[in-house]
Amino acid sequence: MSAERLGRRDYxxxxxxxxxRLIGQRLVRVLDDGTRLSGIIVETEAYLxxxxxxAHSFGGRRTPRNESMYSAPGTFYVYFxxxxxxxxxxxAGREGEPVxxxxxxxxxxxxxxxxxxxxxxxxxxxxxxxxxxxSGPGKLCQAMGIDRGLDGSDLVGGGAVFIERVRxxxxxxxxxxxxxxxxxxxxxxxxxxxxRWALSGNRHVSRxxxxxx
DNA sequence: ATGACGATTTACT
DNA sequence: GTAAATCGTCATA
Numbered sequence: 001m002s003a004e005r006l007g008r009r010d011y012x013x014x015x016x017x018x019x020x021r022l023i024g025q026r027l028v029r030v031l032d033d034g035t036r037l038s039g040i041i042v043e044t045e046a047y048l049x050x051x052x053x054x055a056h057s058f059g060g061r062r063t064p065r066n067e068s069m070y071s072a073p074g075t076f077y078v079y080f081x082x083x084x085x086x087x088x089x090x091x092a093g094r095e096g097e098p099v100x101x102x103x104x105x106x107x108x109x110x111x112x113x114x115x116x117x118x119x120x121x122x123x124x125x126x127x128x129x130x131x132x133x134x135s136g137p138g139k140l141c142q143a144m145g146i147d148r149g150l151d152g153s154d155l156v157g158g159g160a161v162f163i164e165r166v167r168x169x170x171x172x173x174x175x176x177x178x179x180x181x182x183x184x185x186x187x188x189x190x191x192x193x194x195x196r197w198a199l200s201g202n203r204h205v206s207r208x209x210x211x212x213x
Numbered sequence: 214a215t216g217a218c219g220a221t222t223t224a225c226t
Numbered sequence: 227g228t229a230a231a232t233c234g235t236c237a238t239a
Contacts, residue, residue, distance in 0.1 A: 083232030
């Protein structure tokens with residue numbers, strides 16, 4: 001028996017709704033050798049379309065890098081940044097509408113030791129706690145072996161990445177923390193817009209360079 | 214061809 | 227808290 005996966009319909013909603021809907025659901029990455037790496041999504045950010053100054057699609061920008069944002073809802077959008085990190089998103093809305101949800105953190109479930117190994121590729125100080133594995137967009141991708149090779153893949157169907165529905169884990173807004181998005185180099189309306197959601201009190205939420213509330 | 218800049222993470226003072 | 231690491235991407239020329 002296999003768990004139910006989110007379908008096209010689940011993804012075909014505006015990015016704010018999808019950002020909240022994905023919290024509590026399970027992100028699954030199946031490696032080439034069949035190993036399952038998974039974690040419960042605990043932090044997301046919504047990116048709107050052409051009007052969103054913080055989005056890669058601001059102003060209707062369409063380049064080879066962000067092409068996946070224009071694909072069907074349920075498409076994976078993976079990009080490389082800061083010369084060393086990958087970040088992954090889930091496309092929302094309708095095909096041709098460049099809106100997406102950034103997956104920022106997850107609570108590891110399956111394949112934790114593989115994730116720890118993936119995250120220890122570069123030498124570092126002390127031992128990695130579970131909460132150091134997927135508590136940030138770059139960390140999550142490194143732990144789960146997500147890179148540009150998965151950009152444009154379809155989360156609906158039999159691919160190597162998908163999201164499983166976790167029954168009884170749809171969290172009400174009251175269980176979520178809602179803040180401005182992290183790391184955008186912009187001020188004003190779009191820099192301050194409360195488009196980041198995280199499961200309140202969860203230890204796997206990223207620190208985002210700032211103190212946890 | 215060139216230069217400025219990241220939807221970040223880590224180490225160090 | 228501050229700064230370094232590190233390189234693909236995109237706008238400009």
